[in-house]
Amino acid sequence: MGLTALQTHGEGLGAACVAEYRGATTAARFGDPQAEFKALRGDRGVYDLGYRAKISLTGGDRVRWLNGMVTNNIRDLAAGHGVYAFLLNPQGKILGDLYAYNRGESITVDTDCAQAEKILATFDHYIIMDDVEVTDLSTQLTALGISGSNSGEVLAAAGFAIPEMRALQMQSVSWQGMDCTVVRSEDAEHISYEIWLAPGSVRQLWNALLAAGATPAGSEAIELHRIVAGVPRYGVDIRERDLPQETEQARALNFNKGCYVGQEIVERIRSRGAVHRKFTGLIADGPVEIAPGAKIVAGDKEVGEITSAGFVQAAEKTVALGYIRREVGVPGREVTIGSAKATVVQLPLTDNLLLQEESSLEQHPA
Numbered sequence: 001m002g003l004t005a006l007q008t009h010g011e012g013l014g015a016a017c018v019a020e021y022r023g024a025t026t027a028a029r030f031g032d033p034q035a036e037f038k039a040l041r042g043d044r045g046v047y048d049l050g051y052r053a054k055i056s057l058t059g060g061d062r063v064r065w066l067n068g069m070v071t072n073n074i075r076d077l078a079a080g081h082g083v084y085a086f087l088l089n090p091q092g093k094i095l096g097d098l099y100a101y102n103r104g105e106s107i108t109v110d111t112d113c114a115q116a117e118k119i120l121a122t123f124d125h126y127i128i129m130d131d132v133e134v135t136d137l138s139t140q141l142t143a144l145g146i147s148g149s150n151s152g153e154v155l156a157a158a159g160f161a162i163p164e165m166r167a168l169q170m171q172s173v174s175w176q177g178m179d180c181t182v183v184r185s186e187d188a189e190h191i192s193y194e195i196w197l198a199p200g201s202v203r204q205l206w207n208a209l210l211a212a213g214a215t216p217a218g219s220e221a222i223e224l225h226r227i228v229a230g231v232p233r234y235g236v237d238i239r240e241r242d243l244p245q246e247t248e249q250a251r252a253l254n255f256n257k258g259c260y261v262g263q264e265i266v267e268r269i270r271s272r273g274a275v276h277r278k279f280t281g282l283i284a285d286g287p288v289e290i291a292p293g294a295k296i297v298a299g300d301k302e303v304g305e306i307t308s309a310g311f312v313q314a315a316e317k318t319v320a321l322g323y324i325r326r327e328v329g330v331p332g333r334e335v336t337i338g339s340a341k342a343t344v345v346q347l348p349l350t351d352n353l354l355l356q357e358e359s360s361l362e363q364h365p366a
Contacts, residue, residue, distance in 0.1 A: 001025045001113075004050025005142035005199035006206060013206075014216065021219035022233075023114030024051040029218040034313040036221035039214075041190060041351070043150040046206070046214035047222055049143035049194055053116035055109040055123075059131040062107050066100060069126060071244060071266065073257040077102045082110075082168040084186070086244055086252050087122060092265025094242055095122055097234045097252065101170055101183070113138070115234060126261070142199045144206060146214060147185075147192035147225070155182075155193065157212035158205075162193070175205070186251070187229060189350065224310040228319050228354065230281050230347030236292070237279065237307040237321055245269050246323065248279040248347070277304065277323045281349060282335070284342040287311045288318040296324055297336045303328045306337060315354045321347075 001020045006013070007027070015027035026048045030036065039045035057066060067074040072085035082101035086094050096119050098111040111119055116138070123134050146154060155162050160175055165184035173180050181196040197205060210216065232238045238247050244266050245253075255270065269275055284290070288311075296304035304324030311318050320337070324344065328335070333344040345353060 004048050005202045006048045006050050006144070008199070009203040013203075015218065019219065021223075022051040022112040023053075023116070026051055027216070027218040029220050030216045033218065033220040033224065036215065036217035037224045037312070038314065040147045040217050040221055040225045041228070043148040044146065044154050044214045045148055045217040045221070046144060046146045046154075046209045047217045047219075049145045050202075051113050051219075052143055053111055053113045054137040054141045054196070055111070055116070055120065056135040056137050057107040057109065058105065058133045058135070061131040063102075065127070065130045065132045066107055066109075067257060068260050069123070070098070070100065070260060071253050071262070072100070072251075073254040074100055074102075074107070075257060079104045080170055081166075082170065082183070084168075084249070084252050086249075087119060088244070088260075088262025088266070089240075090262060092243060092262040092269075093240045094234070094238055094244060094247075095119070095240065097238060097249075099168070101168075103170075108137070112234065140198065141196050142202050143194050143196045144202060144209065145192055145194050146209060147190060147217075149191065150213075151191055151193055154209060154212045154214050155195075158208040160195075176208075180205075187348075189348070190225075190229065223308075224312065227308050227310045227321055228312065228349050230321065230349060232279060232321065233308070242323075243269060243275055245275045246277045246279060274326060276325060278326050278329050279347075280304075280322065280324050280329045281345045281347045282306075282320045282322065282337070282342040283345050283349075283354075284318045284320070284337065284340045286316055286318065288337070288340040288342075290318060290320050290337055290340065294337050296322060296342075298328045298333070303335065312354060317354060318342075319349065319354070 004024045004026045016029045019028040070085035072083040079102050082099050087096045096115045098109050101108045167186045170183045183194040185192040290309040294306040295302050306320050306322040309320040331346045
């Protein structure tokens, strides 16, 4: 896997180790991953987003064409705003997930580097007589992220003038003579921003954010933050065999936008009732060995499987994500994963839920 732009300019970066993450090689940790997780979850953690690929769509048919390709509404997307969406095959299986941003004269598709090749190939397959040009911007754009309640203050201290922004809104800004794009995240509880900029300037921005008080965080902390936030990752929590409604990502689906690839299956599921499985969160006390693929058991019946898991040291809890049968997946229900007892929880997890003592399960006997 190729180095991210930050790692390419990484001499003296201070990473304790580097590793592959989402299709690119980046810092795995700078020190204690649990302390880095706390910074991301709490006040001011900065991290490399070079594992995200950017794809530009231009041409007169770009809006109509992409609207017919993905599960969310591109047709009515206002300039300067984005949406989360799935890319499906005709059988309704999920080929990938992405964010699409309307940049006025173009659309920028943002996805993991690990998905970029498949998404580019799928786009190429479906462009026939359409006026759409697809350009891989991976060598032209990279990004840093900053997360936490004080992230806006850190950006201001580093010299950014950030206006009030809504979820998935983007703003073009100038920073130290450089053109950048700032994007506000979807997470309302844990505010974060992305700063898109030219690869050659990323180290300068990284140093400025550290000087403004940000704590560097590696991919191990980012992954734990993702799990606790209940955000599924394609290739790990969302697989091609999963159906869109099973993932519980209603934010990716729009039922009023018109036809798109795979729509017939999605609409059929909606009209015939809910699917049998759903994506959910689970919490177990203490550091528990839970591996992806581990089976979830209720009583003497296998009712689901784990897709991701991580240990939160401050709470002494192991948090997991996975799929479970809907009739069992009620928040508060006790289940077993291997030899460990766990509790089904509502996603996303709040800090109060993560830190509180295990609640009574009398209302939800196994």
